Amino acid sequence: MNTHASAPGVDGSSVLIGALAPLTRPGWVEAGQHLLAGLELAVRDVNDGGGIDGRPLELVVRDTAADPHRAAAAVDELAGLGVAALAGEYHSVVARAAAARADALGLPYLCSSAVLDALTEQPTQWVARLSPPQSQGWRAYADFLLGAGHGRIAVAAQPSVYWATGTRILREYLAAHGGTVIELDMRALTSADVCDELVQHGATALLLLVGHPEPAVPIVRSVRRDRRLAGIMMGAPAGQPEFAEWATLLGDDGAGIPFLRYLPERLSPLGTRVEKALRERLTEAPSFVAFEGYDTIAVLAGVLRSHGVDRARIAESWPCVAVEGSRGLIRFSRVPGIGVWQWAEPPVQVVDRDPGQPDRFRILHTG
Numbered sequence: 001m002n003t004h005a006s007a008p009g010v011d012g013s014s015v016l017i018g019a020l021a022p023l024t025r026p027g028w029v030e031a032g033q034h035l036l037a038g039l040e041l042a043v044r045d046v047n048d049g050g051g052i053d054g055r056p057l058e059l060v061v062r063d064t065a066a067d068p069h070r071a072a073a074a075v076d077e078l079a080g081l082g083v084a085a086l087a088g089e090y091h092s093v094v095a096r097a098a099a100a101r102a103d104a105l106g107l108p109y110l111c112s113s114a115v116l117d118a119l120t121e122q123p124t125q126w127v128a129r130l131s132p133p134q135s136q137g138w139r140a141y142a143d144f145l146l147g148a149g150h151g152r153i154a155v156a157a158q159p160s161v162y163w164a165t166g167t168r169i170l171r172e173y174l175a176a177h178g179g180t181v182i183e184l185d186m187r188a189l190t191s192a193d194v195c196d197e198l199v200q201h202g203a204t205a206l207l208l209l210v211g212h213p214e215p216a217v218p219i220v221r222s223v224r225r226d227r228r229l230a231g232i233m234m235g236a237p238a239g240q241p242e243f244a245e246w247a248t249l250l251g252d253d254g255a256g257i258p259f260l261r262y263l264p265e266r267l268s269p270l271g272t273r274v275e276k277a278l279r280e281r282l283t284e285a286p287s288f289v290a291f292e293g294y295d296t297i298a299v300l301a302g303v304l305r306s307h308g309v310d311r312a313r314i315a316e317s318w319p320c321v322a323v324e325g326s327r328g329l330i331r332f333s334r335v336p337g338i339g340v341w342q343w344a345e346p347p348v349q350v351v352d353r354d355p356g357q358p359d360r361f362r363i364l365h366t367g
Contacts, residue, residue, distance in 0.1 A: 014058035018078030020089040027066035030243045031090045031289050037281050038293020046301045068097035075101040084309040087296045092116040092162045099127045108314040112296045120339045128318045128332050128341035137260050140367025141237045142173040144350040151179040154203035158186045163209040191222035205233040212240040217249050224253045242287045255353040262288045264347040274326040295325035
C-alpha cells in the first residue's frame with residue numbers, strides 16, 4: 001500500500017515523513033491500523049497548529065506486511081522521495097531491517113513500537129526508539145509472574161528472533177529467582193498436544209509466544225476446555241489480547257490473560273484528549289500502539305521545529321529532545337546494551353481483560 005496522508009501532495013511545499021506499518025497480512029494488521037491512526041492524528045494536530053514553520057507535515061505511508069525485505073526497500077524508496085525522517089513499524093524483526101537501512105543511508109528513524117534490544121547491530125546516531133527494550137518489559141512481566149506465585153512456566157513458542165529473545169530473557173531472569181522455563185516447540189505440537197505437555201511438566205502458567213490469531217486462538221480454546229488445566233494461568237507478554245480482534249474471536253475465553261502494555265496508570269490532559277480523538281478515529285478503544293504512533297510524530301514535529309529538516313541535524317538532536325507526549329515527557333538517552341537512542345522511562349504495565357467485563361482492562365503490575 002502506497003499512500004500519502006493528511007496534507008497536500010508531494011510538491012516541495014510539505015515536510016515529508018516516511019511511515020512504515022504492517023497494513024496487510026501476514027502483518028498484524030490491527031496493530032498497523034492503530035499505529036497509523038496515531039501517526040495521522042498527530043500530523044493533523046501539527047498542521048492545525050501551523051505545521052513546521054508554516055509548512056504542512058505530510059506522511060508518506062508504506063505497508064511492510066511484516067516483511068523485512070519489503071521494509072528495507074521501502075526505506076530506500078522513501079529516502080529517494082526526500083523524507084526528512086522515518087517513523088513507525090510494529091514488528092521487531094521488520095523494524096530492525098528498517099533501522100539497518102536507515103543507518104546505512106543516513107536517514108533519521110524514530111521507531112514507534114518495536115522492542116528488540118538489538119534493533120541495530122552496532123551503535124548508531126541515526127535511530128531512536130519510543131517503545132521500551134524487550135529486556136525491560138519482559139523482566140517486568142517476569143516480576144509479575146513471580147509475584148503471582150508462578151515459578152514453573154511453559155512457553156508455547158514459534159521460531160523467531162523475537163520469541164527466542166523473549167524466552168531467553170524470561171529463562172535467565174526466572175532462573176536467578178529459582179524459577180524454571182519449559183519450552184514447547186509449536187512447529188511440532190498441536191494445541192491438544194500443548195495441554196498434554198502442560199500436565200506432564202506440572203506448569204502453573206503458559207505463555208503464548210506465538211502469532212495471532214493462529215495458533216494463539218486455538219491454544220487458548222484448548223486450554224480453557226481442558227479440565228486438567230482449570231488452575232493454569234495463560235499469559236501473552238507480546239500484547240495479543242490488547243486488540244479488539246482478540247476479544248471478538250475468543251469472547252470470555254480471552255479474558256484473564258495478562259499482557260504487556262505501555263501506558264501510564266493515569267493519562268495526562270493531553271493523553272486524555274488524544275485518547276478521545278483516537279477512539280473517534282478508530283471507532284474502538286485505542287491500543288497503546290496508537291499512542292506510540294501519536295508520540296512519534298509529536299517528537300519529530302518538535303525536532304523539526306527546533307532543528308530544521310536537515311537529516312544530520314535531526315539525528316544530532318536526539319539527546320536534546322524534551323517533548324510532552326501523550327504518555328509522559330519523552331527524553332532520549334544512551335541505555336547500556338542498547339545501540340539506539342532510547343526513551344529510558346516509558347511506562348510499562350502488565351494488564352488483562354477483566355473476566356467479569358472483557359472490554360475493561362485491569363492493571364495487575366507496573367514496571
